[in-house]
Amino acid sequence: MTGRTRNFYLIPYAAWMLLFVAAPIALIVYYSLFDIEGKFSFTNYQKFLSPIYLKMTLYSFWYALLITLFSLLVAYPTAYALTRTKHKQLWLLLIVLPSWINLLLKTYAFLGLFGTYGLTNAILETLGLGTHQILFTDFSFIFVSVYIFIPFMILPIFNALEDMNSSLLDASRDLGASAWITFRRVIFPLTLGGVKAGCQAVFIPALSLFMITRLIAGNRVITLGTAIEQHFLVTQDWGMGSAIAVVLIIVMALVMIATGERKRGVKDA
Amino acid sequence: MRSRNGTPANAYLFVVFLILYAPILYLLFYSFNSGGTMHGFEGFTFEWYQEVFQDTRLFVIVLNTVVIALLSAAISTLFGVMGALAINRIRRRRNRNALLTVNNVLIVSPDVIIGASFLILFTMAGIKLGFISVLLSHIAFSIPIVVLMVLPRLREMSPTLIDAARDLGASGWYVLSRVVLPFIRPGIFAGFFMALTYSMDDFAVTFFVTGNGYSTLSVEIYARARHGISLSINALSTLIFLFTLALVVGYYLMNRRGNRRPGWGAPLP
């Protein structure tokens, strides 16, 4: 299309970007350069390099990685099974629907479900497995995080599977490939784009999770998101909070670059 | 849920759906508890539902939430589609990736930071806090997710299709409305629903930018947490859940009768 129409599309989007992305980033970078008493300095970044914050960064990455991994392990078969159902679009909608119920309420429900006298333990008890502490463990934290993020993983994988040409599968089968080989050699490589997109959509927000670190993990897991929230709302040390945010944004950019499209022309979706 | 793939896949899907809806069923169950708390079911009552219907303030808040969600999702979808079209035009991969990274900043930034920086932005611009500021913020943080949903479909579209249309003498607008938009429709639907989800679930950003008596449901629920959330909130959530469920299923059936796939899924980049 002509250059004239190109400008037309770019204007509203660029205006949005300038106002609501560039301006906030500028503000954050600006704030990060002032210490708690409002003096210009790099102390916030120095503080970030102290063992306690580095340890926190390490934990954040580790948990985000685990959450992404488990989301993928649950989501892939789900998406695959969904594509084989009759009313697949409806089922897909029903996967997203629970996200519309307030997160705090759902988390409270999880507190009840996972509690010492909750439903899960009652089931374990009747199965003769005994009562266990589920709340405030790594397990419950990862479980609930995966619960929150799973639609964002299922969606792109589902679409990638849908777009796959089914004749390829038939060809593979006709050539005598086993189901496993077909999956490993044909299906998975063809849906890699969707997998990658899902991992991005989960890993990046998982780095800055907060609230459920307190509600479900009882503050035994502290992520960068928790620290930012604390600095903005409790300590009122906006400088330090902003410095962590700047680091997060840089990390996000790196993740995007690392997983972004490589070659032109290849359908990298 | 009949499947070509037999029972194991269906059993797996059943478990996934069971887990996804478990917390919601839990909330639903206790909304009938005369005991007043989310543990120890004492007796069946409609008391909490009566309370919901008598509370005009709560009703106004629910309506506010829905209005904001619908308007912000629709407007951000318009902007997001334009953004995706604009990004798609960029020929150089490096520039495109750079723009995409900037696009994702709002997705990765913790809500508290977005909220605080938007608050500063609005007060600097002299925008009165309330409906307008909340709407603008929701539009702002929903645009990038729409772009993410639409762009992959655009990338898949072969340029020859457009060239062919143009060779046949089609105008720019004609190509857009008859060729491009129908092709990326699933992406647009996905973006719209994701924006809806983001808007319904947001607490932190709304909290910062709201004012003058304007409130949404999640802000109200969080503020009530200090005193323990009353079961009337459970009752309300149950009603909202059943309403959206009916809406989604109804919409699906309506579209099916019109013999149109409501196809709304789209791969992420």
Next chain:
Amino acid sequence: MKPLVRLFTVVFAAAFVLMYLVARLNSAQGLSDGHTLTIYNWGDYIDPELITEFENESGLKVIYQTFDSNEAMMTKIAQGGTTFDVAVPSEYAIAKMTQDNLLLPLDHSQLPNLNNIDPRYLNLDFDPDNRYSVPYFWGTVGIVYNSKLLGGRELTSWNDLWDPSLRNQILMVDGAREVIGLGLNSLGYSLNDTNETHLQEARHKLEDLMPNVKAIVGDEIKMLLANEEAAVGVVWSGDASEIMGENDNLDYVIPSEGSNLWFDNMVIPKTAQNVEGAHKFINFMLDPDHAARNAEYVGYATPNMKALELLPEEISGDERFYPAPELTNKLEIYRNLGKRMLAHYNELFLEVKMHRK
């Protein structure tokens, strides 16, 4: 193209119909005219009937807006953009807001009911002569314990928490001042201590407590304790009284080493538009009958001595929530330690939290 157009038409039409409905509902409530009073308070922290009564009495329409933390509330007020006529911050927030020039001085001549307040709760350090604030509710920080789960054992002091038998049994509120404060108190120091050696001592002592701590949580602590998820909780007295009503096995104690005394006071923020109405409202809430009904609804301790006389004996005579003067003397109010010290407290708390068992 057609499905898209249809979707957008339906969405916009629905949104505008709903907006019209909201406008109708609001005008039916009289919210659109100029005679309004905006109250900024914690969620569910007032008897709604009192608001209706006040509206009838004063002819003003009340807009009730809620916040979930002092800090978030202060950010909102500091930024302006919205008009709050009355707010209810906690005492340390009042000190900070006074410092930052965010409050209007009160006109005591418009508050004759101020005489009903117990003089012990007036003229405190955070607001000398009550120039800016009037007490709304007050309370302490203490220990809630489940005597059934503890086999009838009673806890009386902070140092009891370190007992090895309480392993994985304690829930704590997610507050740096509260947790570091209990560490300092248990060592016999003031909870306003700023001495670095004392603070490090407290940190090490708290790290030793971590094996006993099951979780550090927020408001959900009430639900968890009522559900007997853990036997012991470090909580605010208001929360304690609430859950003791739900679970008979629970008891509350103000630790013998001393603890924190907190206040939530009514103030008029600088952004107020209806200053006269704000005074009317504050005076209305100070009325003994209104204060008593509010205390019964909310369940926190009222500073209003005339209201206390109106409350049933089982509430007003409960020494756990209305402690005798001898114990009150051991309680300390949080002093504003300054930004840098507060940041340091938070850093110490962070280290305690990150301490792996």
